[in-house]
Amino acid sequence: MENKTRLDRVHRFVSTLNQARELGLVPREAGEGTLLMELPYSEKIIGNPDTGAIHGGAITTLMDTTSGSVIICALDEFELCPTLDLRVDYMHPAEPGKPVFARAETYKITSNIIFTRCEAYQDEGNTIANCVGTFMRIGKEASPKPYRDLITGGEE
């Protein structure tokens, strides 16, 4: 599959998630089992008004979305995979006024479970948070065909 196809699919998937749209998440780069997503800065998601730093919850949503969407970049066919768990380690707060990027990869895919890793950063090499996640494979039939076609653009 071409990287452009992967990125298009992620774009379409993310645009069906209200919260991801509200946050303004933008998929930037896709590869085989890799994905880069951007969270723009906005005042509504501030957690600490004294510093203007965004709340960890927005970072969690960024990482959950990126980790869940990187699965699209790893599988040929679209499958909706619910999150089983996430573990987020916070290195330091995000600097206000700047976007946060999340880079995710699938590092192990089995017939039932997908294991992901994700790093959030603002400047390359300066990690804000790390996240590992596991996702359950419930099969592509678990999501209706019209929705799958919406994501793949009917390319299945």
Add this chain to the structure above:
Amino acid sequence: MIDPAVLEQTQKTGDFTDLLEGIPYARWIGLCCDRFGDDLIFRLPAKEQNLGNPILPAIHGGVIGGFMELSAEIYLILAQETLRMPKIVDFSIDYLRAGLNRETYAECHLTRQGNRVANVGVVAWQKSRSKPIATARAHFLLEG
């Protein structure tokens, strides 16, 4: 992050309006808190913008995480005798059931409070407390 006067007022009256108004992210996801005796119940009313999966539809897992994380933080601030701001170190969440498009509740407990680090557990549910949709735990560093 929180004005000591607002905190004192909240502790005295059990009215969380002013405290939550001061945290944009709390306002944005719609987090509420009610006090029953000494117990705090956090509440996240149904809100279209918080949805993820459009098929069920279900609340975005990240919002459930953010709700539980912020609940743990507020709970911990109120559990301190003096104002000490918690800094989150890590957060781990297990998703047990889909969080449907309805009101969600959360309750926290202080599993362990050390001199500098606190371990807070959180349970979130919707229809029945006996059927949690997620459990989480967070470590916080306490400063000041």
